[in-house]
Amino acid sequence: MYGRKEEMNHLKELYDSNRFEFLVMYGRRRVGKTTILQEFAENTNSIFFPAREKNDALNLEDFSKMIQYHFDKNFIASFQSWEDALNYIGAKVEQRTAVIIDEFPYIIEENPSIKSILQHTIDHNWKNKNIFLILCGSSVSIMESDVMGRKSPLHDRQTSSLEIKPFDYLESSAFFPNYSNEDKLLAYGILGGIPRYLEAFDSKLSIERNIAEKIIRNGAYLHEEPDNLLKAELRETNVYSSILSAIANGRNKIIDIANFIHEDRTKVAKYIITLQTLRLIEKRIPCGEPETSKKSIYVIKDNFFKFWFRYEFTNNSYYAMLGAKGASKEIMKDISNLMGDAFEDICKEYIIRLAKQRKLPFIPYHLGKWWGANPAIKAQDDVDLLAIDRTGTKAIFIECKFTSQPMPYDEYEDLMTATKAFPNIEEKQLWFISKSGYTKSVIEQAKKDQATLLTVDDLFDF
Known part of the structure; x- marks a missing residue:
């Protein structure tokens, strides 16, 4: 696993605590949360349960199997309720044990009462037990509102929270040992810092070939990734895609975006909030000005989405006629324009690194x-x-x-x-x-x- 030293240290500190700990961990899809948790689980006494998009009974059965095998090396039968399963853990725990539930939102969607059940378990059973609970999820909105939000039964029960963020340019460069420093920055400007996207490129191939074979070519993982991610998270993906395309092509204010895609300004504003929650776009204001500044603009935060909506989404029919190699050549002619904004962000990350090192x-x-x-x-x-x-x-x-x-x-x-x-x-x-x-x-x-x-x-x- 590349990087993630700070995140792993954070988990280790909580694990080494001599009291009950409850970490809420979240971050956008593909950012590497599961990889972090799997590595942590391999080196600790942990129960790692990856929830699935199943009905509640099947998730409970899978969870029952996992915890019974962990403590008794045998599976007898599924617990009748989540409360029974959680109380079983409380009764069995002796040494330090991490209970990790990955993609917790899948359970919430099928059984919202799990939040109240967990709250009651923590307050009346686990609070004085040698347990480190980790709830993890890719739905940032659910983790922030339904788990940590003021109206959630679990509000204020967590002892720590951790948002897993994309790698910066320097961390991302480790994926491309064969590239020059310039090409490492180009790769980052195209892919951003999402580990799954960085892994899709082959550092033995040129940037141009990687664009052709790993992005533009039909069937390539990255070719459909933005569409697939939006469909997994949202309804009315055509509107969201249109907003992202507008921003990628230089429309940065709500009124300009609304005019470009022929949608109501109020509707666009609501959709933009959702895209911000997904960590795909962000609001920017001139440095030094207040958040209320009327000069605010919106930019695509994710480099790969910026690339994809600037090129593939806008020109897909043209690229289909050019072919992957021809399209890649065409894109490379314009790549310095894409890199203009990306390089400013890279330089900002550089300054942040210098600041942290007091340089x-x-x-x-x-x-x-x-x-x-x-x-x-x-x-x-x-x-x-x-x-x-x-x-x-x-x-x-x-x-x-x-x-x-x-x-x-x-x-x-x-x-x-x-x-x-x-x-x-x-x-x-x-x-x-x-x-x-x-x-x-x-x-x-x-x-x-x-x-x-x-x-x-x-x-x-x-």
Whole structure:
């Protein structure tokens, strides 16, 4: 298993506790939750039960078999109720035991009363037992509302919660040992940090061949993955797909999305909330501005969904005529445009890593892209990445370039001009991160200004 050291340490700490622990673990589909739990279970005294999309009686029977084999090495008969099964565990437990129920939402959907049964069991039976309970689920909305929410019987019973998130660019690079650093970033820009997607690429093949054979070709796992995931989670997938396509092609405000897909604005707003819950899109505001900012936009958070809706969903008929190889060549001609936004996110992840290792002049209180009016030039302006300290008096202005040519001097000047939109910031640093290096004039000016010039290789220097 790649990475996940922090997550495994979190589980180990709870397991090593000498009291009852209850962890709620969740995260979007394909993010690797089950892999983490399976590895944890292999190295501990654990009961690992993967719930299935079955009726309640069959899930209870499977659970009964598992716990009876664990404690008595024999299966007699299914328990009559979940309460009986859970009380049996409480009666049998002596040494530290982890009880793991994976995909708990499948049980809730068939038997909502399981929440009250568990609550009663915890309060009256397990609270003083040597048990570590883990409830895990891919339905983020159910885990957040039906398990941890205020109206849930289980509210406040958990002693810890853990959202499993996708890998960042550096963790994802471990999947591609044969790639150059540039290609590792390209792969991440296309696939994002979902382990199942990263595993689908073959690092012995070029990026172009992987796109052709692992995404565009009919029958490839990634070819239908976005459709399959949406169908597994949602109804009216055509509307959700249309919203994602609109965002992937540059419509970032609700009114623009609604106009593009010819749907009511209020309806679109509700669907966007659902897509946010699925961790597929996110709301962004200019760095340093409040959540209520009217400048907010929506972007696709998942790199692979961004790629798929930008290319395959929009051009599938055309690609079918071109063939997988031809389509892949066509996509590669535009890949630097896709990588523009992805590279800014990569640079943000890099800055976060530096901050965690205390390698920045300050810990950013605000970090993100900025856009808005620049009074100095009386026009709209933007900064690819802006880091501001808690006092609002120090900032790092960062330009991110993933182009095939060295960064020219006018780009350097543009960032200097953008800093004038922040007259209250007293200490300003200029950072540049460029895939293809810098022109001589940029290098000379950077020395005078003590600006920081970084390359792709620097992003891997940890």
